[in-house]
Amino acid sequence: MAKRRPKLAVWKFASCDGCQLSLLDCEDELLAVAEHLDIAYFPEASSRMVKGPYDLSLVEGSITTPHDAERIRRVRRESRRLVTIGACATSGGIQALRNFADHREFINIVYARPEYISTLEQSTAISDHVDVDFELRGCPIDKHQLIEVVSAYLNNRKPNTPAHSVCIECKLRANVCVMVAKGTPCLGPVTHAGCGAICPTYLRGCYGCFGPQETANTQSLSAQWIKMGASEKETVEAYRGFNAWAEAFRSETVKVGNGEGGDGE
Amino acid sequence: MKSAGDRNAGLSIIEREELGTLIDVLGARGYQVIGPVVSDGAIVYDRIASLADLPEGLTDEQDGGRYRLKQRDDRALFGYVVGPHSWKKYLHPPRIRLFRAECAENGLRIIDEEQPQEKFAFIGARSCELHAIAIQDRVLLDGVYPDAVYRARRENLFVVAVNCGTAGGTCFCTSMNTGPKATTGYDLALTEIPDPDNHRFLVEPGTALGAEILGALSSREATPDDETIAEQSIARAVEQMENNTRRMDATGIRELLLDNLEHARWDDVAQRCLTCANCTMVCPTCFCTTVEDTTDLTGDHAERWRRWDSCFTQDFSYIHGGSVRVSPMSRYRQWMTHKLATWIDQFGVSGCVGCGRCITWCPVGIDITEEIRAIRGQINGCKA
Numbered sequence: 001m002a003k004r005r006p007k008l009a010v011w012k013f014a015s016c017d018g019c020q021l022s023l024l025d026c027e028d029e030l031l032a033v034a035e036h037l038d039i040a041y042f043p044e045a046s047s048r049m050v051k052g053p054y055d056l057s058l059v060e061g062s063i064t065t066p067h068d069a070e071r072i073r074r075v076r077r078e079s080r081r082l083v084t085i086g087a088c089a090t091s092g093g094i095q096a097l098r099n100f101a102d103h104r105e106f107i108n109i110v111y112a113r114p115e116y117i118s119t120l121e122q123s124t125a126i127s128d129h130v131d132v133d134f135e136l137r138g139c140p141i142d143k144h145q146l147i148e149v150v151s152a153y154l155n156n157r158k159p160n161t162p163a164h165s166v167c168i169e170c171k172l173r174a175n176v177c178v179m180v181a182k183g184t185p186c187l188g189p190v191t192h193a194g195c196g197a198i199c200p201t202y203l204r205g206c207y208g209c210f211g212p213q214e215t216a217n218t219q220s221l222s223a224q225w226i227k228m229g230a231s232e233k234e235t236v237e238a239y240r241g242f243n244a245w246a247e248a249f250r251s252e253t254v255k256v257g258n259g260e261g262g263d264g265e
Numbered sequence: 266m267k268s269a270g271d272r273n274a275g276l277s278i279i280e281r282e283e284l285g286t287l288i289d290v291l292g293a294r295g296y297q298v299i300g301p302v303v304s305d306g307a308i309v310y311d312r313i314a315s316l317a318d319l320p321e322g323l324t325d326e327q328d329g330g331r332y333r334l335k336q337r338d339d340r341a342l343f344g345y346v347v348g349p350h351s352w353k354k355y356l357h358p359p360r361i362r363l364f365r366a367e368c369a370e371n372g373l374r375i376i377d378e379e380q381p382q383e384k385f386a387f388i389g390a391r392s393c394e395l396h397a398i399a400i401q402d403r404v405l406l407d408g409v410y411p412d413a414v415y416r417a418r419r420e421n422l423f424v425v426a427v428n429c430g431t432a433g434g435t436c437f438c439t440s441m442n443t444g445p446k447a448t449t450g451y452d453l454a455l456t457e458i459p460d461p462d463n464h465r466f467l468v469e470p471g472t473a474l475g476a477e478i479l480g481a482l483s484s485r486e487a488t489p490d491d492e493t494i495a496e497q498s499i500a501r502a503v504e505q506m507e508n509n510t511r512r513m514d515a516t517g518i519r520e521l522l523l524d525n526l527e528h529a530r531w532d533d534v535a536q537r538c539l540t541c542a543n544c545t546m547v548c549p550t551c552f553c554t555t556v557e558d559t560t561d562l563t564g565d566h567a568e569r570w571r572r573w574d575s576c577f578t579q580d581f582s583y584i585h586g587g588s589v590r591v592s593p594m595s596r597y598r599q600w601m602t603h604k605l606a607t608w609i610d611q612f613g614v615s616g617c618v619g620c621g622r623c624i625t626w627c628p629v630g631i632d633i634t635e636e637i638r639a640i641r642g643q644i645n646g647c648k649a
């Protein structure tokens with residue numbers, strides 16, 4: 001085919017690189033991706049750096065510094081489609097835990113020369129700064145979902161990444177519910193599908209890696225956890241994970257913990 | 266006392282071990298034999314190869330949002346009720362590919378999916394479950410477009426029913442007239458008599474094929490005593506349910522719900538409902554599916570998959586411009602009014618068989634019978 005291959009760029013902001021690794025982890029499919037997309041900018045994988053504009057930008061990481069807040073605007077200007085990948089880019093990530101406290105205190109504790117640190121008060125999602133065309137959830141993202149999103153982009157169709165609960169995936173796998181049969185607290189009912197219910201499949205409660213589902217009733221789930229014997233502190237800490245700053249999780253930790261839940265010690 | 270040869274002609278007794286022979290006989294006839302097994306702390310349905318696979322001496326404690334296995338003081342093989350799985354996982358699979366498509370020289374080539382020639386034999390289906398299968402038959406086979414996937418799996422089904430001798434904590438089949446004794450839809454029906462000195466099953470054939478298979482087992486004619494004991498055990502299950510507060514008064518239920526679409530209770534239950542969809546997934550009559558079309562990166566290959574869907578998702582009611590049922594309230598109301606009211610308009614029967622799964626497997630224990638009592642005004646404390 002003489003068709004021009006769309007140019008792909010992969011960007012990193014405040015993150016652990018795990019989601020970019022999911023892309024490299026695609027192995028077989030990665031060759032196909034390279035065949036259909038011109039991997040123009042992907043510093044994690046290649047030193048080849050072709051100038052923009054780009055047809056598709058995958059953005060990993062959250063915005064935590066004034067410099068990055070500026071850089072994401074540039075990325076947006078250079079990208080026809082901008083897709084965020086992972087919990088950091090979509091809800092601020094684990095580093096958004098600092099949003100619940102005073103970031104200057106952390107800086108003073110962690111760094112020998114705090115005056116060199118230039119940082120924002122909060123870690124925030126990419127969509128808090130620029131328009132985003134699609135958000136792919138997960139900490140880390142699921143590689144099959146990533147390939148699905150890229151295939152959908154290449155073929156001009158809607159990706160199949162349902163926004164319903166993890167429970168549906170759990171039941172499609174015919175798992176026995178750990179919450180009902182074992183009394184294990186599980187975030188599955190309020191969590192966005194995508195992982196295939198990995199943790200309940202291995203008899204653990206869901207950790208909420210994919211953030212809140214489309215209509216997450218965290219208030220009702222918290223009440224049930226507490227009825228089952230979980231402490232208020234455990235309940236708050238469960239929401240204060242990789243997606244702590246996502247609205248449905250954040251509001252519940254503030255309410256249940258009365259603003260003090262996570263930092264009792 | 267009835268004498269054998271009257272209305273109960275054809276009742277036989279097989280010894281406990283002979284049930285193993287039944288599994289062998291069905292296997293030898295080419296059936297995939299499916300029955301209850303213990304897995305991850307619950308009794309689920311899976312392949313069974315011998316009597317040893319069945320859950321021995323176990324029962325299940327069930328309540329809203331709670332399920333625990335417990336030891337019984339006998340060696341009963343069917344001393345529990347229904348678990349998180351239902352037979353629909355075999356007849357109406359959770360995920361299935363419908364077809365594939367390829368780019369060909371002159372356009373698109375569709376590759377149809379071949380339906381497997383599976384023959385299932387279900388061991389231990391309960392009366393409520395037979396009613397659920399009959400309901401899915403109406404939904405999936407009786408319409409203008411019978412479902413080929415369901416039909417291929419349903420056609421050669423062999424059913425060994427078990428009459429319930431113990432009711433579960435969330436069972437309410439007596440309210441829905443669906444049990445606990447199997448009355449229809451089986452090839453063989455068993456009543457277990459777990460007497461430690463003489464563990465046996467009363468067997469009743471329901472079809473000619475059932476009678477033929479029974480003929481391959483070593484059995485004796487049932488005595489009036491056997492029959493009395495079996496009837497007593499079923500009566501015990503009935504009594505347990507009648508003493509349970511968890512009953513559902515189904516009189517005029519269609520009108521009750523349709524006349525109360527704006528009842529305050531819907532908002533009350535929506536406060537508790539997680540819109541997680543577990544109730545619809547475990548319900549043996551819920552049949553809704555969605556299709557997902559996928560392509561590979563090249564765009565030369567496409568597939569269409571079908572999977573269970575639920576009216577608790579927003580996608581379920583998505584039309585141009587957005588979702589029709591945005592509020593969790595409207596989604597819970599859809600589920601309950603469909604099960605108990607509009608199902609009757611659509612299919613001529615209720616969509617609920619009283620199996621209790623949606624109560625037990627709801628993570629927050631929302632109880633459909635309690636919601637009905639609240640709408641009937643039989644529960645205090647419901648915000649007016």
Ligand code: SF4
Pocket residue numbers: 166167168170171175176177178179180186187188189197200205206543628
């Ligand atoms: S184990 Fe968790 S994810 Fe699975 S059905 Fe239960 S609550 Fe939902």
Ligand code: SF4
Pocket residue numbers: 544547548549550604616617618619620621622623624633
């Ligand atoms: S609505 Fe609930 S009780 Fe009724 S058949 Fe479905 S799962 Fe069973």
Ligand code: SF4
Pocket residue numbers: 545550551552553574575576577599600601603604
């Ligand atoms: S209750 Fe919901 S999921 Fe179940 S059959 Fe009705 S519309 Fe479908």
Ligand code: SF4
Pocket residue numbers: 537538539540541542543544545577626627628629630631
């Ligand atoms: S009624 Fe229970 S199982 Fe059903 S969607 Fe609501 S919380 Fe989930």
